[in-house]
Amino acid sequence: MAKEIKLLGTWASPFSHRIELALKLKGLQFHYLEEDLSNKSQLLLQSNPVHRKIPVLIHNGNPISESLVIMEYIDETWQHQNPLLPKDPYARAVARFWAKFIDEKVLWTAFKAYNDKGKEQEDAIEEFSQQLKFLEGELKGKEYFGGERFGFVDIAAFFILQFLTVLQEVKEAELMTEEKYPVLFEWMEKLQGNEVVAGCLPPREKHVAYVRARRAAAEEAASKTKAA
Amino acid sequence: MANELILLDTWVSPFGMRVRIALREKGIKFEYKEEDLTNKSDLLLKMNPIHKKIPVLIHNGKPVRESGIIVQYVDEVWHDKAPLLPSEPYPRAQARFWADFVDKKIYDTGRKIWTTKGDEQKSATEEFIGYLKTLEAELGAKPYFGGEKLGYVDVTMIPFYSWFHAYEVSGNFSIESNCPKLMAWAKRCMQHESVSKTLPDPKKVYEFILQLKKRLGIE
Numbered sequence: 012m013a014k015e016i017k018l019l020g021t022w023a024s025p026f027s028h029r030i031e032l033a034l035k036l037k038g039l040q041f042h043y044l045e046e047d048l049s050n051k052s053q054l055l056l057q058s059n060p061v062h063r064k065i066p067v068l069i070h071n072g073n074p075i076s077e078s079l080v081i082m083e084y085i086d087e088t089w090q091h092q093n094p095l096l097p098k099d100p101y102a103r104a105v106a107r108f109w110a111k112f113i114d115e116k117v118l119w120t121a122f123k124a125y126n127d128k129g130k131e132q133e134d135a136i137e138e139f140s141q142q143l144k145f146l147e148g149e150l151k152g153k154e155y156f157g158g159e160r161f162g163f164v165d166i167a168a169f170f171i172l173q174f175l176t177v178l179q180e181v182k183e184a185e186l187m188t189e190e191k192y193p194v195l196f197e198w199m200e201k202l203q204g205n206e207v208v209a210g211c212l213p214p215r216e217k218h219v220a221y222v223r224a225r226r227a228a229a230e231e232a233a234s235k236t237k238a239a
Numbered sequence: 240m241a242n243e244l245i246l247l248d249t250w251v252s253p254f255g256m257r258v259r260i261a262l263r264e265k266g267i268k269f270e271y272k273e274e275d276l277t278n279k280s281d282l283l284l285k286m287n288p289i290h291k292k293i294p295v296l297i298h299n300g301k302p303v304r305e306s307g308i309i310v311q312y313v314d315e316v317w318h319d320k321a322p323l324l325p326s327e328p329y330p331r332a333q334a335r336f337w338a339d340f341v342d343k344k345i346y347d348t349g350r351k352i353w354t355t356k357g358d359e360q361k362s363a364t365e366e367f368i369g370y371l372k373t374l375e376a377e378l379g380a381k382p383y384f385g386g387e388k389l390g391y392v393d394v395t396m397i398p399f400y401s402w403f404h405a406y407e408v409s410g411n412f413s414i415e416s417n418c419p420k421l422m423a424w425a426k427r428c429m430q431h432e433s434v435s436k437t438l439p440d441p442k443k444v445y446e447f448i449l450q451l452k453k454r455l456g457i458e
Binding site for chain 1: 289329333335339
């Protein structure tokens, strides 16, 4: 049974964590394969020739790529346990909107807000703050983005925001604070306190050390390019 | 229940075209409102405060935003008329993957072709052709990405056909000679009234780009 579902992922990737959680919530047994992104496996290259990225889900030999696409696939294939998306088409459209917002806007703006310099960074900080306010607005008055139970948007958002707190620690910044975003922080704590969710997160110190090393390498490469 | 549908859109937007094609394929009546993006209406700003973008489909007063999400919404609500997504999870996942590919690659790279020059433009043109070839490979011998019928990926990609002429003239290259299969697919799609009625005249799109470049101060 375990052989039927394979997940190609990496321990540090929030996109990978999303799929781990989705599979666990559905009570599914799966075979997890840790990828070395500096030396991608044949299986990864064959399963996702277009993007060559993780996560990839392989179900009965059929590969699916792109984390939000994978999540919808999991939800549609194993419908009965812990539905991730609501049934109502309008509510589904809203959920998809917020997940897309996080992936296409929040994450990239946050990177700029934490990593850039000068005016570009200032603008990004302003935009990131606005985006977090929008997220708070959507969450306010609810237990989770999904309502009474956590679902698609919570899974999509949690690991990304969690990752951003790691990046924030590395950069010694204070863009996301409990004072500024109490609703978001309360929601994050609730999810961190959930055993299944927490089980998908790597140990914090390990994650911080990894992101620190990656940032240092990226900054060194950038300064070499400038000097050249 | 009366179904009131208002689409906030612009004639030239490939994203808006996706929604119009989907609605027309399903024979659904809607009210079209042309937005002036240099002077956005209060309605648009109210219905899409986060992105302030079109298209927005307002269904009985409730806004649905993001073209791919709108098309999926329309497909789910009017699921018995001309279904666009396959019924089985795996082919659905494949359709979503390829629509996502189109979203991530085609518009942005296409935009580089008409906004840049020299080496940057040449590189964008090569990248663009590469993506079209990837799509051709995915199409294979099928008449449509959706198989025998127009599907989600077809609806997602076909609007860009009206922009091809603008890309070709800007970048001085031929899409036909590089990707004949894709052009054959595009012409096949154009035989559908939902598509031919929606896509604007490519020459008008090119004129639009020239105007836009002037406005943006791009030479």
